[in-house]
Amino acid sequence: MTGQPRLAVALGDGGDPALARRLAASLSLPLLSQPGDDLELLLLVDAAGPALRPLGPGASGPVRCRFDDAALRHRRRGGHNEAIGRALAVGRTPGARIIDGTGGFARDAFVLADLGAEVTVCERQPVLAALLAEALAAAAGADDPWLREVAGRLQLVAADVRTLPAETLAAADALYLDPMFPLGGKRAASGKAMTVLQYLLDDDETSAGGLVEWALAQPVRRVVVKRPRRAPPLGGRRPSHSLPGRAVRFDVYPNPDHDKTQRE
Known part of the structure; x- marks a missing residue:
């Protein structure tokens, strides 16, 4: 999909009218009582808060950005956070400062914060950033x-993330990137959240590879890139090592010059 989706805000059952008006105004989106046929995506404000709902034949249900759901708690209790924590050396660096350069719905960022890291979440897409702000509040x-x-x-x-001040980047211990999986891949074809991200973001392997090249030039101890388990390294840059998760892997790129640069 190219370009931005046709998107509007709508008030659903039990929704907060003030929140709907605020989101519509801040995002410069129309506030509709009924979605029109020309829309592809709806920012719905209902009793459960804001949600993104694709429209049209075969569309998935609403997707919410929230951190109090059962899936995150299950992930915490089930020990599923070990791979990402080890990849970013969170356990070895108390109070590790992580920059998540591709926030999305920030579930990985929340996991890292739960493991004790201080996480700066960057999200350039205004609608996603607005949903994240509401979820964090x-x-x-x-x-x-x-x-x-x-x-x-x-x-x-x-x-x-590339607009962050140099001093913020220099103070970080690690930079984490989770670019969108390829549109034709199995992961892209499954999951409501991925469907919504495909509507909102126009990233491809080339632009994601450019982001990795930028990240590897930053003065952080390591860069970690999340990839599908069988996908090639992003941008053709081989990591020093990878840590496998259940359906993904974490490619790790240490910066051997970091400590030297910090001492100079």
Whole structure:
């Protein structure tokens, strides 16, 4: 898909009218009472909060950005966070400072914060950034002390990671990238969240490869790139090693000059 999707805000059952108006105004989107036939994606505000819902024949259901769902709690209890934590050396670096350069729905960023890292989440797509801001605000104000604590270690930057100040990049321990999987791949064909990301983002392997090249030139201890398990290294850059997850792997690129540069 090329270009931006035809998108509007709509108020659903039990939704907060003030929130719908605020999102429509901040994103310069129309606020509709009924979705039109020319729309591809709806930013729906209902009783459960904001959600993105693809429209049209065969469209998936609404996708929400939230950190209090059962899937994240199951992921935490089931020990599924070990690979990403080891890849980013979170356990070896207390209070590790991680920059997530491709925030998306920020589930990996939340996991890293839960493991103890301080995470800066960058999201350049305005609609996704707005959903992330709402989700983080909800987590920070939740009754659950765990949610509040983890949310306190997440900072959202609604901008391209490449616009971060040099001093912010230099202070980070690691830079994490999770580019979209190829549109023709099995992962792209499954999952409501991936479908929504395909509507909103126009990344391809070439642009993602360019992002990796930029990341490898930054003064961080390591760059970690999330890839499908059988996909080639992004941009053709072979990592020093990879850590496998259940359906993905984490390619690790240490920066041997980091400590030397920090001492100079």
